[in-house]
Amino acid sequence: MVKFTLYILYISKLIQQINKQIKMQKIIIIGSGPSAWTAAIYSGRAQLNPIVFTGAMSAENQAKNILPMGQLSMTTEIENFPGFPPTGEVGRLLATAITPDRIMMLPPHDEGQHGISGPELVELMRAQAVACGANVIEDDIVDVDFTGTAGAVRKLTSGSGKVYETQTVIVATGARANWLGLDSETKFKNRGVSACAVCDGALPRFRNKEIAVIGGGDSAVEEANYLAKFASKVYLIHRRDKLRASRAMEKRALEHPKIEILWNRVPTEVLGDDKTGVAGLILKSTLGYPDLELPVVGMFVAIGHTPNSHFLKGKLNIDEKGFVIKPIPFRTNTSVEGVFTAGDVADSHYRQAITAAATGAMSAIDAERYLASLE
Ligand SMILES: Cc1cc2nc3c(=O)[nH]c(=O)nc-3n(C[C@H](O)[C@H](O)[C@H](O)COP(=O)(O)OP(=O)(O)OC[C@H]3O[C@@H](n4cnc5c(N)ncnc54)[C@H](O)[C@@H]3O)c2cc1C
Numbered sequence: 372m373v374k375f376t377l378y379i380l381y382i383s384k385l386i387q388q389i390n391k392q393i394k395m396q397k398i399i400i401i402g403s404g405p406s407a408w409t410a411a412i413y414s415g416r417a418q419l420n421p422i423v424f425t426g427a428m429s430a431e432n433q434a435k436n437i438l439p440m441g442q443l444s445m446t447t448e449i450e451n452f453p454g455f456p457p458t459g460e461v462g463r464l465l466a467t468a469i470t471p472d473r474i475m476m477l478p479p480h481d482e483g484q485h486g487i488s489g490p491e492l493v494e495l496m497r498a499q500a501v502a503c504g505a506n507v508i509e510d511d512i513v514d515v516d517f518t519g520t521a522g523a524v525r526k527l528t529s530g531s532g533k534v535y536e537t538q539t540v541i542v543a544t545g546a547r548a549n550w551l552g553l554d555s556e557t558k559f560k561n562r563g564v565s566a567c568a569v570c571d572g573a574l575p576r577f578r579n580k581e582i583a584v585i586g587g588g589d590s591a592v593e594e595a596n597y598l599a600k601f602a603s604k605v606y607l608i609h610r611r612d613k614l615r616a617s618r619a620m621e622k623r624a625l626e627h628p629k630i631e632i633l634w635n636r637v638p639t640e641v642l643g644d645d646k647t648g649v650a651g652l653i654l655k656s657t658l659g660y661p662d663l664e665l666p667v668v669g670m671f672v673a674i675g676h677t678p679n680s681h682f683l684k685g686k687l688n689i690d691e692k693g694f695v696i697k698p699i700p701f702r703t704n705t706s707v708e709g710v711f712t713a714g715d716v717a718d719s720h721y722r723q724a725i726t727a728a729a730t731g732a733m734s735a736i737d738a739e740r741y742l743a744s745l746e
Contacts, residue, residue: 394536395524395536395537395538396420396421396422396535396536396537396538397414397419397420397421397537397538397539397742398414398419398420398421398422398537398538398539398540398541398735398738398742399421399422399423399424399525399527399535399537399539399540399541400414400421400422400423400424400505400540400541400543401424401512401527401540401541401542401543401544402423402424402425402426402441402541402542402543402544402545402713402714402716403423403424403425403426403439403440403441403493403497404440404441404442404443404493404543404545404714404715404724404727405441405443405492405493405496405714405724405725405727405728405731406543406545406713406714406715406727406728406730406731406734407423407425407441407541407543407713407714407731408423408493408496408497408499408500408505408728408731409496409713409727409728409729409731409732409735410541410543410713410731410732410734410735410738411423411500411503411505411735412496412499412500412503412505412732412735413731413732413735413736413739414505414541414735414738414739415500415503415504415505416503416504417735417739418504419738419739419742420504420506421500421504421505421506422505422506422507422508422535422537423500423505423506423507423508424508424510424511424512424527424529425439425440425507425508425509425510426438426439426509426510426511426544427439427509427510427511427530428509429511429530432511435547436547436548436550437545437547437679439509440490440493440494440497441493441545442489442545442546442547442548442715443489443490443492443493443724444489444490444493445489445560445561446488446489446490446561446570447485447488447489447561448485448486448487448488448489448574449486449487449488449489449492449570449724450485450486450573450574451569451570451723451724451725452487452492452724452725453725455486455487455492456486457485457486459482459486461480461482461486461487461491462480462482464495465477465480465491465494465495468495468498468499469494469495469498470498473494473497473498474494476490477490477491477494478490489724492724496728508529510529510530510531511529511530511682512527512528512529512530512682513528513529513530513682514527514528514682515527515528515540515682515683515686515687516528516686517540517686517687517707517710520708521708521709521745522538522708522709522745523708523709524536524537524538525537525538525539525540525707525709525710527540538709538742538745539709539710539711539738539741539742540709540710540711541703541710541711541712541713541731541734541735541738542680542683542687542695542705542710542711542712542713542716542717543712543713543714543716543727543731543734544678544679544680544714544716545678545679545714545715545716545727546676546677546678546679546694546715546716546722547676547677547679548566548567548672548675548676549566549672549674549675549676549677550566550672550674551585551637551638551672551674553638553639553640553641555640555641555642555643556638556641556670556672558641559641559643559648559649559670562643562648562649563576563641563643563648563649563668563669563670564641564649564669564670564672565669565670565671565672566671566672566673567671567722568584568593568594568597568598568671568673569597569723570723571671572594572597572598572600572601572602572671573601576648576668576669577598577601577602577668577669578601578602579601579602579603580602580603580667580668580669581602581603581604581605581606581666581667581668582598582602582604582605582606582667582668582669582670582671583605583606583607583608583638583652583665583667583669583670583671584598584605584606584607584608584670584671584673585608585638585670585671585672585673585674586607586608586609586672586673586674586675587607587609587610587611587613587614587615587616588614588615588616588673588674588675589615589616589617589620590673590675591607591609591614591616591673591674592607592614592616592620592621592623592624593620594671594673595607595624595627595630595673596623596624596627596630598671599627599629599630602629602669603629604629604630604631605629605630605631606630606631606632606633606665606667607624607630607631607632607633608632608633608636608637608638608652608654609632609633609634609635609636610635610636610637610657611634611635611657612634612635614632633654633663633665635656635657635658636654636655636656636657636663637654637655637657638652638653638654638655638670639653639654639655639662640652640653641670642664648668649667649668649669649670650666650668651664651665651666651667652664652665652667652670653665675692676715676719676722677692677693678692678693678694678695678715678716678717678719679716680693680694680695680716681693683695686707687705687706687707687710688705688706692719694716694717694718694719695712695716695717696717697712697717702733702737703717703730703733703734703737704737705717708741709738709741711734711737711738711741712730712734713727713730713731713733713734714727714730714731715727717730718730
């Protein structure tokens with residue numbers, strides 16, 4: 372009887388183990404933005420049967436602003452992705468290319484008003500990846516085992532506790548913009564509040580109007596300079612009395628006729644209404660002076676980005692801000708052989724849908740060549 376019980380225990384343990392360890396994969400892609408879907412399209416077409424982990428729609432992820440389908444799912448018009456000019460046939464394309472259950476989740480498409488929205492663009496990328504053979508799992512990767520040298524099996528643990536074994540991995544987990552954390556900031560996102568000057572600066576809402584940029588580093592000054600092409604005036608609002616930006620960048624800001632720096636001020640409220648969006652900011656003084664009401668139609672928050680790389684700490688070389696380090700210029704290799712990276716998680720500089728997609732393609736080609744070299 373004891374022998375029988377031990378036997379049953381042994382068998383159930385074995386079944387648990389088998390359930391946990393899914394069959395060895397050639398490639399697993401972690402992420403669900405343009406870089407992940409492009410890597411999936413390329414590796415699917417190369418017959419590598421990619422699995423894509425999109426991330427889970429959990430309360431924890433939502434609180435951190437890490438949503439499945441990436442940053443594009445949080446925006447409205449995309450005017451700078453090649454192939455999607457702001458007129459045309461997009462509605463028909465969407466209706467035929469995306470499955471009805473997923474198209475239900477998209478905001479209505481107003482053909483003629485704009486070409487394509489961020490959520491539509493990334494859904495089309497997903498549909499194309501699935502058509503190319505990608506298997507999609509709507510879960511997080513919460514842990515990785517990257518021990519061993521070239522050819523070693525890489526192990527990924529999903530949120531449900533399953534362990535996936537794979538020969539190559541593409542880390543395409545993106546990044547998220549840092550926000551001030553004001554309720555009124557959230558309320559006016561995409562209606563005058565933005566974290567991307569290159570993406571939104573040219574929109575009609577900001578043209579020849581006064582706007583504000585929040586921050587004091589190089590990227591804040593870069594954004595202010597870029598926005599000054601369109602706006603009538605750009606206020607650069609910084610909480611200290613000195614910029615963190617390099618001397619050269621600081622000089623550019625100080626000498627620009629359209630940029631005015633407001634020192635020792637922090638926004639405490641975004642003003643506006645539901646119809647027109649942002650109409651002003653309340654700025655608190657860090658030196659105890661009275662509040663200032665600034666009548667601007669836009670607020671660009673430029674206080675940095677946080678890469679979604681927390682689960683890679685100690686497993687892969689990442690820099691002090693969390694960006695994955697690419698040791699070989701113009702390649703997508705990481706510090707671990709067989710592990711590649713793409714998109715904003717490894718890019719603190721460009722942070723665009725098209726650059727993410729481009730590095731996604733590169734990472735799939737690099738992974739495919741690495742697999743060929745193992746054979
Ligand atoms: C409001 C806004 C507007 C923008 N507008 C434009 C624009 O007009 N034009 C433009 O070119 N760019 C725009 N961008 C920038 C563009 O969206 C990004 O550069 C691009 O989405 C980056 O793509 P990515 O593939 O690196 O990953 P992301 O889009 O950042 O997506 C990565 C996703 O991976 C998933 N993930 C993260 N961690 C895990 C994990 N552990 N396991 C599984 N999945 C995980 C998450 O779901 C995450 O969202 C905008 C960005 C924002 C925020």
